[in-house]
Amino acid sequence: MTVSAVEYLRRLKPGRRADLPDAVAGTVRLDMREDGRTEHWYLAIADQQIRVSRSSDDAELVVRADREVFDQLARGRLHPAEALMRNEVTVQGDIRLFVLLRRVFPGPPDARHPRKLPSTAGDRR
Numbered sequence: 426m427t428v429s430a431v432e433y434l435r436r437l438k439p440g441r442r443a444d445l446p447d448a449v450a451g452t453v454r455l456d457m458r459e460d461g462r463t464e465h466w467y468l469a470i471a472d473q474q475i476r477v478s479r480s481s482d483d484a485e486l487v488v489r490a491d492r493e494v495f496d497q498l499a500r501g502r503l504h505p506a507e508a509l510m511r512n513e514v515t516v517q518g519d520i521r522l523f524v525l526l527r528r529v530f531p532g533p534p535d536a537r538h539p540r541k542l543p544s545t546a547g548d549r550r
Contacts, residue, residue, distance in 0.1 A: 430457065430495035433530070434466050437477050444528045445473045451522045454484035459492035470525060486518035488526070501531040 434455075450471035457464045467480035494513045497503035505526040508514045516523050 428496075428499055430455075430492065430499040431464070431466075433499035434477050437475060437529075439474065439476065441473045442475065442528075443473065445470065445475070445525065447473050449522075449525060451486065451519060451525075452482075452484040453486045453488065453522050453525070454480070454482070455495065456487060456489040457492045457495050458489065463489075464492070468529065470522070475529060484518065486516060486520070486522040488514055488516050488523065490514040498526070498530040501533045505530070 453468040455466040465479060465481040467478045467482060467484060469476040490513055494508055498505060
């Protein structure tokens, strides 16, 4: 599936997300650079919910990268920590909120939850 980060963020539905820790709250601004301009997306995370808006307001964490990097995150082709280690993203602020991005963006398209894998007697060691 080919989805851009903008499409992905627009499609994020309000409501409780069990994959988000209930004790974590904060604000994250995503600064997507493309063709000499920057597009700002604002995520407010609280009570296992994410509210998405377009804003350049100050946030507890600001993540900056080229639009293509965010598109790869939205497609599950790039893990946020991998992007950070490759210096494809820069972060400023509360780095603990950066860890939540792996729960905001999808994982690899072919990934499965380990508990949902079929188990066979031959697979056990």
